[in-house]
Amino acid sequence: MAKKPLIILLLVAAALLLLPFGLPRFYIYLTALIVTMGLLATSLNFALGYGGIYQLHHGVFYGTGAYATAVMITKLGYSPWLAFIAGPLAAAALSLVMGIICIRLSKLYFGMLQISLGSLVWAIVYRWYSFTGGDDGIHGISIPSLIGSSKGAYYFTMIVAGLAMFFMYRILHSPFGSTLQGIRDNAVRSQAIGVNVRLHQLAALVMAGFFAGVAGVLFVVVDNSVFPDMLFWTLSLEITIMALLGGWFTFLGPMLGAAVIVSLRTFVSTYTEYWTFAMGLLLMLVILFLPEGVLGKVFEIWKRRKSLEVRS
Amino acid sequence: MEFISAFCSPGVLCQILLGLSRTVILFIVASGLSLILGVLRIPNIAHGSLYMIGAFMAYTVSKAFGGGIMGFWMAILLAPLGVALVSFIIERGIFSRLYEREHIMLFLLTFSFSLVFGDLVKMVWGAEYRSVSTPSFFQGSIPIFGLPFPIYNFFLLLMGPIVAILLWIIVNKTKMGKISRAAAVDREMVSAVGINVSLVFCIVFVIGCFLAGLGGALVAPIVNVVLGMDHTLIMEAFLIVIIGGLGNIWGALLGSLIFGLTQSLGILIWPQFGIVFPYAAVIVVLSFRPTGLLRSTW
């Protein structure tokens, strides 16, 4: 990796590490939330930006991971640590099932079938009051005291999210990741060179779902609650906005997008109740003028400067 | 045997008809959505918000005319027109410049509009829910299967086929309709023949959104007109369009029927999870016919 970006990353990492010692509790919570959403947006980008799959209802895996964990702790009485592992596994399992059903279709049809399957999951959770808390959700989920405090939850989130991001990065730069991007760019060509496109895409979906489940678990740790909106299609589109805003052909773009959206939402909401309006406008501006996203634009400018240097 | 006779009992049939009358609204909105999706290939998420705007506008118009029968008919006329005007503005202003972009970008753009409209409604009408009263002409009930059936719902049941037939005439029998169907299949060919495709798209878009507004105006008397009524509706409308076949009006009708019937039956059989049944039906349909039950224009 080149020197300058590495230095920036190390500085950010150091800042994140020391943050809880300088800031009030709310900001610790907010940063943990940003990292969680960033992880979620990155897992979406895994399927969407790198895999070219129309993952229109990614939120359902996030919600499933969160609900699986919450239900295991509160209704089934399992140890939270076990629940933390069960969450992503449940999300991955759902991903596999939904993937097998949807993978025969391409592009928009795939996305729409995923939305309908996801809506089914939402409808069931919404109505199953006794098991999932229905439209109230589940609150006050007990977390082990080690990570139950504000600082504890924060560091737990940083470590887990950091590991998840690391693994996703490795996967995307591995032969599997290259193959996936090849499929995104040219599925027919990939077939012709011997790649079982469907199987690779299915594997990518399961991975993306798994990491979304991890984000779900982190949310439970940070917020101690779950609610049905996590499974509703509007959240899935919000995550897509985060990925788009940050730059969905880049790895860290979605994390940046999440940081922008969550921060903006928090601060804009203190001034006005019309945050949704603002987000809508923001999305419009991004689509019209910045479709490669913030980070994408940065890379573009950097590449252009580099090629100018080379020429001179 | 007992189950079947219990099933065909007047009470159950009435319930089913009641459910269907509400599904007519879904059909009207979904047909507009299908039209736009079939011809312009834009999955218009803002359709739900336009439906909501139609309902709120109907409230305002109806109130302006003092409620009553005059208010009702003016609302049914003016609210959809108002929505059509809004859609005209956004189509000319923004959408028409972006038809070359990939679907997912257009999809997200319509989502941005739905976010903006959602809050615009809050700004203009406030956050409390509104009621539009059923005009006296439509109050009361008529006997169907020996049981009282609300007149307004009966009116809705009639509106369904009327709208369907009108739409079918427009799409299949008028010149505009034929051009738009051709443009759906091959945009370049149609413009190469000298037809202003951009204008065609504009008209189709406006008609589609008019239908959304009409749906909203028609539903206003029987539900609480409230923020967020767009969220579940748009999802259901989309699913109906997909199982019906993109761009196919009869498909939207068939899809709405399936959706409405499974929902009514679901609520009768298992009230707690009644709303799950339509989604399950959608999945079943899509597993066997992924491109929809009837022919789509794509």
Add this chain to the structure above:
Amino acid sequence: MLEVKGLSKSFGGFLAVNKATLEVNKGEIVAVIGPNGAGKTTLFNLVTGIIKPDNGQVIFKGEEITGLPAYKTCKKGITRSFQVVNIFSRLTVFENVRISVLSQQGKTYRWFTSSKEFANEETVELLESVGLIHRKDNVCGALSHGDQKVLEIAIALAGKPELLILDEPTAGMSPEETARCIDLIKRLSQSLGLTILFCEHDMELVFAIAQKIMVMVRGSTIAQGPPDEVRRNQQVQDAYLGGS
């Protein structure tokens, strides 16, 4: 090596390939010629598994492979280049070939190690053999059309095929590029012992290197044999070569 018997495919009423037959022996260079729309590309698509035939058989090395999907026929030993350049446009030349090598080596499921550690020597070798090594870091969009078509061949070669199918390999190439391509095809046949099946419109090229020619008109095979025989065939002359 390859036997095509009575292969047919129609698209919504249009019979694109009509009981076509073809025989390719090991080590041969065989050309398929015919007017535009004769069904040559469709035939190749049917053989390689991009589309499924309605009727007929495709037999490769004695094994029936009719209707096998493209990724399986590739693993069996048939790779191809496409008529319209069909590459991974966002990646560099090197990456394009590397992916193909990775697939051939069965490493596409490796998920932890960086792909930069794999297949480097093989990719360099391949690029050198087709003469594209000086362009290895260029993004494909920036290449000349002729270079892109050679890249197509390189990607197909990376699959270590026994049968290489080339769909109009010199279409759109300048005379120098065409000459270099002909050289390349000859070299591949001689040094690697590859069996090569291609289709072309450039008759000089065809008669220069093909050892056997199959003529397709309106989806059917009307002649198949050594170049002289085909040239003398009356039907072929009337249909395609313009009589003489």
